[in-house]
Structures are given as structure tokens and as C-alpha cells.
Amino acid sequence: MGLVKTWQQLLGMRLILGALEAGYFPGASYLLSTWYDRYELGRRFAGFYVIGSVANAFTGIMAYGLMQMNGIAGLEGWRWIFIIEGLLTCVIAVAGYIFIPPFPDDPNAHKTWGFLNRSEVNYVIRKVEADRGDSQLEPFTIARFLRGGKDWKCYVFGMLICMATIPAYALAYFMPIILNQGMGYSVAKAQLMTAPPYITQAVYQLAFGFISDKYKARGPFIIWNCLVQIIGITVMGWGKGNGVRYFGVIVLCCGMAANLPIIFTYQSNNVRGQWKRAFSSTIMVSMAAVGGIIGSLVFRPQDAPSYRPGLTTCLTGAVLTLITTSFLIVYFKWVNKKADRGEMVLEESESFRYTI
Template structure:
């Protein structure tokens, strides 16, 4: 809920109580991403050498506590400090979940499992709107405004859940206590067969060079940057946009609920189909095209009815949440080895979240209610995702063909320590589309 609750807090009086003016709200959104981007890769490298159950429960507890503080702050400066700290703590969460799940499931089993997890964040958009509507009635309780109670109550809930999660989050398959020895051996065997027994479990200078020079990762970053802007913009600004359709703050909260429920259904249905068909790229492009319809409508919003504008938000958010989780899994599917998957996932989410910075600043208050810059940038970035996806598809198709023709077989002649640490650069590995 943490990318959504500030949007709900905004229309419940956040800006007025903290004397925020102009682009202060956008600055508050932007500062979250400073440490979030910088700490993604270090966090996943640290995760490789620790227990996921401990690592994830600790950082979740931390950002829950700081979220409570966000509801207690008396100034804009205090809000900024809280946002920066929350960004640093959340940096270790999302790519870690991608990394951890990819260590348990074969490539064409992963999308459905990942989207079940990912859908919790989408449905939070609906639940957050409903919760914010209920909390709005607490305005004045204990002398706190309704927006403060949004942060305080959601922060308390997070701390409670985080502490309890320590006993439920699985560790790496090699040490997971819920697996018997036979189950562990079977799981490791299935994963090895799925990725052609390719590894990257040793960190050294050659490992780092292979990872940081891999063009696939940077294409994955561009894909994610393009589509995550739509997701963040939907979370940050949907309540505000709905309010500017002429609805009250409370009605705007309620009317945001169906949008995120619809997006959840889109994400789950596309995940089932993507795994069953063993196909990723077409769903990404399809989701982007769906979002395009919404952006085009809103760029011409003054010539359409309120109902059509509302429909456009379904297109934008629904299409974004079809494409975003598949973008993440598609890159992970085409990486192999502990370090390669971990660092690639972190780089994609970390560098790709430059899109979050863009989303924080593309809806300029003075342009309300039409926001031509915001909707125009959103549309352009969706098509950055499309073009990057097509380039990625072309690249891995070509690489598979070269491997079938034996033009990467020279790597079999490398020294054993390097040959056994190639990850997806190994000639036997095949990329999935």
C-alpha cells in the first residue's frame, strides 16, 4: 500500500496540514526513489549471503515503523526524511521477492506464482481506497487529521504482519526447513534441468564483468522503466484525477476500487495464459496497447464524457498491470545462476525505477485537470517498453539461433572454474520468448 497511501492522504488534507505548495507533493514522491534506486543491487547481493526470512521481515518492520512516523510528522521536511528512509528500506524487498521465487519454480511455472504475489500490491490499490474511505471518518480523533490515520494504522498493520512473517517466509531451497531431503533434491534437479544445469554461484571479477556488460539486463531496465511509470502514476494520481472529474474526495476513493480490482483480474488471467502458452512478449505488447487506448482518450479528455474518462483509467491501469509483472519475470526467465538472477532483478527494478521519478513529476499541478504533459509522457514511455521488448525478443532469438548453429561452442574450452560459472552465457542455455 505504500505507493498508494500517499495518494489517498493527499486528498484527505496532507498538503494543507503540512503547508505544502506547488510541486511539494511531487518532491515528496521523488525523494522516495533516491535510496530505493541506489540500494537495490547491494541488497540483493546481501540477500544471497543471508536468510531471506530474517532479511525481509527486518526491513518490513523498519518501513512499518517509519510509516507510523510519517503520520506523526509536523512538517514537510519531516515527511521528506520519512520518504527517503522508507525508500531505502523498501529497496531490499521487491527484487528480493523476484529473486527468491525464481529459485523455487521452473521458468514457465513462475509467472502465475509471481503474479499471485504481485496481485497483492494491485489489490492493495482497491483496499487502500476502501480503507482510506473508512479512515476518513476518523478525522479529528486524538487531534489527528484523517490523512495521518492512514499512515499510522497502515504502519501498525505492517509491523504486526512483518514480525509474524519471519516464521512464514521460506529461505533458500538448499536450507529450507519445510522441505524434506528428497523434496529438496527433486526441486534442485527440476530447476537444473529447466536451466540446462547452468550456474553462476561464484562472485569474482569475471562474474561482475559478465553481469554488468549483459545487454539483456539493460533492455530489461528500459522495458521496466517504460511500464512502471504507468503503474506508479496510476497509484499516485488516480484518486486526484477522479476527484477532478467532479467527485468528492470520499467518492473518488470509492470509485478507485473497481479500477484496481479490474487490474488484478487482468494480471492473474494474463499470468495463467502466459505460463500455459510459454510465451511472454506478446502479453507485454498487448498490455501496452491496452494502456495506449486509455492515454489517447485522456489526452483528448475535454471532448469525451466523464464515463469515458473513467473507462480510460481502467485501460491505463489494467494494461500496465498486465505488462509490468511479465516484464519482470521475462528477464528473470532469461537469466541463470544465483548471482545473475539476483543482480539482474535488482538492476532491472532499481534502474528501472527512474520511471518512478518521472511518474512523480509528470503530473504538474498547474496543468490540472487535463495534464497534457503527464498523459503524453505516459504514452511515450509505454511505447519505450514496446520497442525495448521487441529489441529484447530479436536479441534472444538471434542468440538461440547462434547456439543451435554451434557458434558459441568455443565457451566449452574455457577453464572449468569459468565454464561452470557462465550462467545464461553457457552454450547449452536456451532463452525463452
């Protein structure tokens, strides 16, 4: 992408990049869910997202530094951003191939760089089996994979992550522009000022991963973080003074960032069956991409400096996330009580109960 000559070439390369990376996130989230029981997953998903938050904290600084390479080898600064960051990604991909373990039921799982010995892998399998009874992976067939589409919860979780990702992608794309055009900071200072919100959200994100695991609950924490988002959006859009509005940016970042791993954990906790969970993860990542498309369009140049139409869209996403989560909490409590009374079996397992 750093060497293209026309916008058509750039578009084509971006489409290829999107196609090649499309399976990464659903595969990663599914792999995590096979190694940990339901109430160990929250902090693992949070840790997965924290890496992205920390990377975002330094992306602005790194981009500003790479822009100073403008003219080297006859290339503009923006081209060097693509080239250098692309090379770093390739190096990390090689390390991932070496160090990321396979699924626990893989006969060679214990051979991955001494990750775990055979008895430790067997312990993981027994623990996951005791938790939800689906540690053994059935052979793949298209029919078995698509069977997960019969469960309406897969689509509700997809809508949940779609709405939650709208503010996440909107800020990821537009935070420097909002700080520059909306608050009047220079381009250089706006890039540097993206770091504190991302660092703060990383700490907040990880904390809520541990807290939601400790209390074995997801929905109430999603609702709390929706309220945090609503406060942040309100302060950011209607606060007086740049300092107050910048504080709103930090609050919004915390609320929206903490919800993303919790929602993925919520789905993993309440969808039983390996291929069904794989199907649900695919739906979620696809819907997250839809949220990303919406988020990439909400902050328009003509709405500066307040960007209130875009913030209203983000506010709508937070409110809909809150309402949908409230519905799931009420539904899960209701069917759990019915299962306790012996009136129904949940997820084809008499011992299974939904996580609230």
C-alpha cells in the same frame, strides 16, 4: 511518519523508510526465481503483484475511512493513515519472517513450518537444474556479483521496467486526483472509484501470468499490453464524457499492471546464473524507482481536467516499451537460431535458449 511535526522530519523519515525497504522487492523477485523453473514463474510473479493490486483497490476506501478519525487523540486524519497502515505492515512483516522459506539449497529449507519435506525440496532443485542449470548458489563475492554488469541485457531489462512503471506509478499516485479534479467527482466518490480499476487489473494481471506461462513466451504479451495501454491512454485523455474516460482508466490499468510481472519474468527467464540474476534484479528495481520518480511528476494541477501532457508521457513510456521489447524478440530469435546451428553457446550452457 504519523507523528512528525515538520516537513523536514517527514522527509527524513521517508528517506529512512525508503532505505529500509529498498532490498525487499529485488530480494523477493530473486527468491521466487530460485524456487520455480522459467515457465512456472509468470503466474507466481503475477500472483505477487495481484496482492498489491487488491491492496490498492481497498487503499482508497481505507484511507477515506481513516480520515474520519480526524481529531482522535488530537491527531489529523492523514496521520492516522500512516499510523494504522504502518502497524499493519509491521504485523505482516512478522508473519513473513515466520512463513517465507529460505532458498531451496539452504539445508534448513524443509524445516520452514512444514513447507516441504527434504525429498520435495530436492525435487525442486532437480527441476530447476534441468531447466537452466543454475540451482546451486556459488559463494558470494563482490566480484562475482558485479560480474553480471558485463551483460548488456541487464540494463535493457532495467530500461524496460523503467518505462513500464511510469504509467503504473502515475496512476497509483494520481488516480483519485484525476477522478476528482479531472472528472469532477467528489473526494469521497473519487476514493471509492479507485477500487474497480484495481480489481479489474488484478484479474487481468493473473490471467496473463497463466497465459504467458502456458505459451512459454513473454515478449508478445508485453507488446499486446502496450497496445492496451495506448488504447486506454487515448480514451482517457481524448474521450468524451466521464463514463468513457473512466473506462479508459480501467483499460490503462489492465495493460500497465499486466506488463510489470511479465517484464520481471522476462528478465528472470533470460538471465542465467544466480548472482547475475541477483544483479539484474537489483538494476531492475532501481530503474523501476526511476520510473516511479518520473511518474510522480507527470500529472500537474495546471493540466487539469484533461491531463494530456501527463498522459502523453505515459504514452511515450508505452511506445518505448513496445519498441524495446520488439528489439529483444528479434535478437533472442536470431541468437537462438545460431545456437541451434551450433554456432554459439548461450549463457554458458549449450542447452539454454532465450525465452521470446
